[in-house]
Amino acid sequence: MDTATTVLDLVGVFLNALLGGTVARRDRLDLFGFLVIGIASGLGGGLIRDVLLQHGPPAALTDPAYIPTALAGTGVAFLLDISPPDWSRAFKFLDAAALSVWASVGAQKTMGVGLGRLPAILLGTITAVGGGAIRDLLLQRVPAVLQDTRWYASVAVLVAAVEVLGIATGFPVAGTVAAITLGVLLRIVAEWRG
Amino acid sequence: MDTATTVLDLVGVFLNALLGGTVARRDRLDLFGFLVIGIASGLGGGLIRDVLLQHGPPAALTDPAYIPTALAGTGVAFLLDISPPDWSRAFKFLDAAALSVWASVGAQKTMGVGLGRLPAILLGTITAVGGGAIRDLLLQRVPAVLQDTRWYASVAVLVAAVEVLGIATGFPVAGTVAAITLGVLLRIVAEWRG
Amino acid sequence: MDTATTVLDLVGVFLNALLGGTVARRDRLDLFGFLVIGIASGLGGGLIRDVLLQHGPPAALTDPAYIPTALAGTGVAFLLDISPPDWSRAFKFLDAAALSVWASVGAQKTMGVGLGRLPAILLGTITAVGGGAIRDLLLQRVPAVLQDTRWYASVAVLVAAVEVLGIATGFPVAGTVAAITLGVLLRIVAEWRG
Structure with missing residues (x-):
């Protein structure tokens, strides 16, 4: 991955x-x-x-930035009472960007180890929505992806598909830019209509 | 695996x-x-x-037939309102065959990478009943294997054990045939007594 | 691992x-x-x-002692009606020792394959409390680690951290002894304060 x-x-x-x-705060x-x-x-x-993917230990364990970043996000939420309704537009934009980047990176990595297009779309989507699904399972909620009313998972599938299309047609950079742009726009439309 | x-x-x-x-339909x-x-x-x-098993990416990701087959089964269930009570005898027979094949294949693969007999029985059983357990967890049900009233998981253990016995005694083909035949018969008996 | x-x-x-x-008995x-x-x-x-860790099949599958040991523990609980309130002090001591050993071994293994200190603490803790979390999920309970009122998971984090400190400062044996001793003492204090 580039910087x-x-x-x-x-x-x-x-x-x-x-x-x-x-x-976690809502559930006390x-x-x-x-x-x-x-x-x-x-x-x-x-x-x-x-x-x-079975290609060595997860990036979250080998790259020293990941665990501290997750701890920092958790720590801020522990110290400050931030609730989703308060989230600013900037926050929603970053959230849309992150979902799209995760779906795009997941698809890229999958094709990068030589797997096919459908597995790339599947793992791109899992990268983007898997953490939330584990969170929901731990908290005994039916995972949000099963009723994708907020179009979160559907956007992840589309982003991963555009990313795969870009790689398959020989335009990986343009594909990534298009995938992430599309993802952010669709998320903003979904929130606006929501 | 052969054809x-x-x-x-x-x-x-x-x-x-x-x-x-x-x-999924029942849960709307x-x-x-x-x-x-x-x-x-x-x-x-x-x-x-x-x-x-940690022997490379899962077959479901490397063999291009798996994801489309799963999507096809899901698609049929989405388009047509098939419910378990309607299932014909042919359907139940195929279901029994699939459970037995999964338990047998799981045990074979495990011994094929050099692991022992108990791990082979364990992973044969997990192959056969793991998907259903994940489904139950996602849908917030206590997994059916914890109350094996329909003798699903028990049959998987027996099939995997017969498969392991066949391999261990030098009769892998006869073992597989015996394991799958036994599994199908036991499932039919369990449904008939059910 | 030594003997x-x-x-x-x-x-x-x-x-x-x-x-x-x-x-399992309580849930019939x-x-x-x-x-x-x-x-x-x-x-x-x-x-x-x-x-x-992605370093070959899990020890639980390659070391022939693990599955039989787990089956033996399960079998005793199936045959005899042992309930936690009856547990003797010896039992609680062994339980505290096991938690501490799991956290220590998990951290050791993680550093042993070349990963860093935070991943070692994370995986030491997962080793110690992961089985209980899976059990809780299967039984549709909110995992006990999410409300660590019994200080189980917190002790695991501390044990793994002391283990990592020992390895990082060049005193692996002293670190392990200190980590496990600390873990057992803290568990005893936590039980005693109740």
Whole structure:
């Protein structure tokens, strides 16, 4: 991954750990509960992807930036009472960018180890929504992806598909830019209509 | 795996994705929910097995037939209102065959990478019932294997054990035939007594 | 792992399978349910750790002592009605030792394959509490680690951190002894304060 992708990937980790922390607060968990939910939300999707790819230990364990970033997001949510309704437009924009980057990175990595297009779309989507699904399971909720009313998972599938199309047609950079742009726009439309 | 085994393995993927879809319908999930439950039901057991074996990416990701087969089973269940009580005898026979093939294939693969007999029985069973357990967890049900009233998981253990016995005594082909035949017969008896 | 560590590791498997069995009894599961819960409780944490480390099949599958030990613990809990309130002081001491050994072994293994200190603390903790979390998920309970009122998971984090400190400062043996001693003492204090 290049630097811009890594930065956006880590932004996703931070924001999803923060979001996990707001859910932990709603459920009145203690500090340990915050940490479990924050780490699962921020790192879970990438961990599942890397375990399925079977190409060495997950990036979340080998790159020293990931765990601290997840802990930082969780820590902010533990110290400050941030709740989703308060989220500013900037926040929603970053959240949309993170979802799109995760779906795009997951698809890229999958094709990068020589797997096909459908597995790339599948693992791109899992990267983007897997952490939230683990969080929901731990908190005994039916995972949000099963009733995709907020079009979160559907956008992840589309982003991963555009990314795969870009790689398959020989335009990986343009594909990534198009995939992430499309993802952010669709998320903004979904929130606006929501 | 030889061709006959692969075909039966894929029949299992199709049928379990279809079965997952009928459960998704009962829970009134949307299309995305159908896809998640169908893929988890059809591919989940093999994914867990291959992740535990640590011998390269899961067959469900490397063999291009698996994801489309799971999607096809899910798609049929989304389009047609098939419910388990309607299942014909042919359907139940195929279901029994798939369970037995999955348990047999899981045990074979485990011994094939040099692991022992108990791990082979364990992973054969996980292959056969793991997808259903993930489906139940996602849908917030206590997994059916914990109260094996329908003798599903018990039959999987027996099939895997007979498969292991065949390999250990030097009669792998006879063992597989015996294991799958036994599994189908026991499932039919269990349904008939049910 | 040296012999003493392996023995304590297996003591942990036996005790946690036994503990899983007592939970299975409370939920009136059948024999198969006992086996699933006992194996998940006894082997689950180590399985998650080894799958994340991506260094060959999990020890629970390659070392022939693990599955039988988990089955033995489950079998005792199935045959005898042991309930946690009856547990003697010796039992609680062994339980505290097993938690500490699991956290220490998990951290050791992680650093042993070249990963860093934070991943080592994370995987040490997952080794120690992961099996119980899987058990809780299967039984549709909110995992105990999310409300760490009994200070189980917090002690695991501390034990793993002391273990990492010992390795990082060049005193691995002293670190392990200190980590496990601290873990046992803290568990005893936590139980005593109740």
